Structures are given as C-alpha cells and as structure tokens.
Amino acid sequence: MSKAVKSLSRAAKPRLATPQHCVEEIRKDFPALHQTVRGGKPLVYLDNAATIQKPQAVLDAIQCFYSRDNSNVHRGLHELSERATKAYEGARETAQRFLGAADSRQIIFTRSTTEAINLVAQSYARTNLQAGDEIILSAMEHHSNIVPWQMVCEQVGAVLRVIPMNDAGELLMDEYDKLLNERTRFVSIVHLSNSLGTINPVQEIIRRAHARNVPVLVDGAQAVHHLVVDVNELDCDFYVFSGHKMYGPTGIGVLYGKTELLEAMPPYQGGGDMIRTVTFEKTTYAPLPYKFEAGTPNIAGAIGLAAALDYFGQFDREAIQAQEHELLAYTHERLAEIPGLRFIGTASEKAAIVSFVLEGIHPHDIGTILDMEGIAVRAGHHCTQPVMDRFGVPATVRASLALYTTREEIDKLVAGTRKVLEVLG
C-alpha cells in the first residue's frame, strides 16, 4: 500500500473533535472542491449521493500503485506482483474491518453496488428460488435493487412484493409483517434511501425475516458514509456498497456475505482467477472469495477504496454523524423558509439527503439555475421512479451532504433557490 495511505492509517488521534472547526481543514484534503465553475463561481458540491469527491490520499494511493507496484495479482512470481497482491488483499482486509466482518474471505470485490446485487440475484436467488416464491423489496428502492430481482422473477417465476411507505417516506412495518409469509424466500432492502434520506430499521427488518429463515440483503450504497455499519450487529446475510460513494474511486464495489451462503452459491462469472483446476471435461472452482472474482480485478480500485476507508477511519464517526445531523437540520430549517417549497422525504430517522420540489417549477429548471450559481445538485428521479410516482412528482431536486459540506454552502443553496423564484416564480 502507498506511503500516503500508511501514514494516514497510523494517524492516531481521530480528527473532528470539534466538528465545525475542522470542516475547513477537511476541505483541504479534497482537491476537486477548490475550483470555480460557470464563469468564476466557487463550486458548491451538493451532489454527494450521486458520487462523492475524493481526498488526496485516494488519488495518491492510485497513482502510487500505477507508478510503482503495477502488476497482476495472485499469479506473478516477481516482486511487483507480490506487492500488488499484498496491496489488493490488504484492501480486502481493510474492507472487512470497515464492515466488522469476521473473515476477509467474506469480502468480494465487485464493480459496484449494482454488480454486487446482480451477483446475489443471479447466484443466490436464481439458484434457490422457484415459481411462486416471493422476494420482498421496499417502495424506496433504487432501480439497481429492483431490476435485478425482476430479472430473477422472470427467470424462475418468482414474484416481487413491495413494502409500502407513508407520506413521510417511512416504511410501514405492519405491512411488512403482512407480506412475510411461507412463500417469502428473500428480502432486499435499502439501508438509507438515496432519494428520501430515510434510514430504514434494517436490523428489525432482518430480525423479522430471520424469524422465518429468510435471508436479507442490505443495500448500503448511501449508508456507509453516513451511518456506522457493523454486519455482525445487523446480522444481515449480504451487505453491499460502492467505493465511489465512500470517497473512493468508481468501478469498485464490495459484497459482504455470510460464509455458509457464499460457499453454497455457484460462481457468477467464469474466467481466470476463480478456478482451482481447469480441463475441458471439468473445472473446479477456487475457494472464497476468488470464486466470485473472475478475471483480473480492479486492483487500483480496491487499493483506492482501502485508502478511502483509511481516510474515513481517521475521523470520529459519532462526531461526523452529529455534525451531519446538525447540518441537515439547518438545511431543512433554511429551505423551509422558501415559499412553495415542499420536502419529499421527512422521515424522523433521516440522514444527509434533502429532496424537495417548488410549486409550479420543474426540478430541471431549478437544477439549471442553481448550476449557474455554481451549485451542483441532482435534479431528476434519482433512479427511484416508483418513489416519484408515490409522491406524485416527476422529479425532485436533491441536495446531499458530505464530510466537507459547510453551512455557507447551505446558505448559497438557499439563496440560489430564492433566485429560482425570482426568475421563474
């Protein structure tokens, strides 16, 4: 692993002892934040739920790998390959520790959250489900936690059941209980909704599913950098997240799975690195985790992700959460002053994501006008069209916060939104 990463992981004292004071310090770690856009406007980056900016430590780790250790993993006898393998497997251990998993063999590197879900859908569900079996999702799933299950349903004749939500964007747990029955074979649920910001009671969802011996996958794409995730405590069967929403690079994701489930599952893809022996008559597969990592993996991506997790690990998680919570409350309070503004997603348990619409003004126009002010938000359906339908809107504007978001940026968002009213109101 790179020097930069090593030195960071050795940083003894957690930063962010006094949150507000430290944000300016933290911002120095993120080169992309320090630029102007749209003719000289300082960038206000509030599209962190789409992808988050990368700290210098991550950029250094990737650069260091390619400029010094670049080699293929698990096969070369030479020094570079040893270094690459060590760094790649070290990244797996970093991810294992981050999730609180017992064993690094439970960590499968994938391209993304999406690929991790597809892997479980095709390898676990397609193998184990039959016609008439039921898969439970929630009404606030990202398309990537809907479509892979629909594909399995088409393949095996299973049926999707959906936990509805109330007007605040909270799942109706009584309805969940009604959906759970003897035909339920799988539950796949988002931990933190990307379009509403709702934190779902996944532990309780898992407990109730397990009472019927039903395995549960938790989509943690948004959760990992806002909540403290411990897969043992959750007792989830699968947990998935992406590197790029966690201060790491794109193209790398993580699947955690319970060992007995992963071992029983057939490979997802065939190729090099996932085999023990190959003849034209019979191939035997490699043990975990390699069985699920066909082909040359995204080595630099895994190393970059580990650097991101190390970077993130230096902060006091409770202090981060407290800071984000305070900033979220401030964002809600300030935006609520704007006439005609309606929040989409007002769950009592919520994190770092604020979706809203303005009466009579299309979110795309809001997004464009904010962009002209240098403010990057997302305007659209956020890959959650069923959520938009549920709230009767074509799209929303979404501001999503990160470690480095400041109160001043929220003030600019509010001023920019007022400007929208001046232009189009």
Place this chain on the structure above:
Amino acid sequence: MSDLRELYQEVILDHRRQPRNFREMEEANRRLEGYNPLCGDRVTVYLQVKDDVVQDVSFQGMGCAISTASASMMTELLKGKKVEEAEVIFKHFQDLVTGKSDGSDGVGKLVVFAGVSEFPLRVKCAILPWHTLRGALKQQADAVTTE
C-alpha cells in the same frame, strides 16, 4: 445573471407562464405522446393535417420551462405550414439547440432557444416536443422517448 437570462429569455418565460395552444384537440387526426424518462417531462402533440398542411396543432403535458416554451412556440410557428416545411424547421431548430448554427437560418422566433446549446443536458428538453411532432406526422404508433 446575464447567462441565466440567455437561457431563460423573456419570450421563453412568457410562453412558460401562458403556453399557447395548450389544449386537447378532439378533431385531431394525428396525436402522439412524448416522454423524457430522465426528467419526467411528458408532452402530447395533437395535429389536424389536411392536404399535407398543418391546419391546427396543439399540445398538453407537464414539463420544464424549456420544454413547455418549446412546445408552445412550435405550435404557434407550425400552424398553416406544409408538412415538409415542418421537417425543414425541425432540422434548423435541431442545429440551433445543438450549437451547429447560430439561428440565422429559418427558425424565426425560435432563435430565443439558442442559449440551450450551452446546456447539453437541456437540449432534450427543447427538442422533445419536436421529436413528438415528427413522430405524429409520420403517424408513428409508439410514444416517442428521448432515451
């Protein structure tokens, strides 16, 4: 603010506030729905075409300022035009909003949409009503989508 006004020109804002020909047309002999799945814009274009001439044209739907104004101005411009003229104007308009022309060519009042070319993600908003219109003129059966 000046850039903002280049995109959201007064004419565009006016058509957004009071869209012209914004109605369902019962006597239409062509109609088609257009949809932009990225932003959820929906538009339905109604046409009354006789002897290759657009006798009447109207629209309904919900969308952003750019797509609403584009649909509104399109209907104003096309009334009484020949079908083949509509095709020519579409090409000119497409060139305008994608930055391939400066609008001196045959788009008339639609030149107010020149600013759209600076916003690649908004080009589809401006052009959705036109794609829908073309589909309707060709009597296409399936709804038009931008994706």
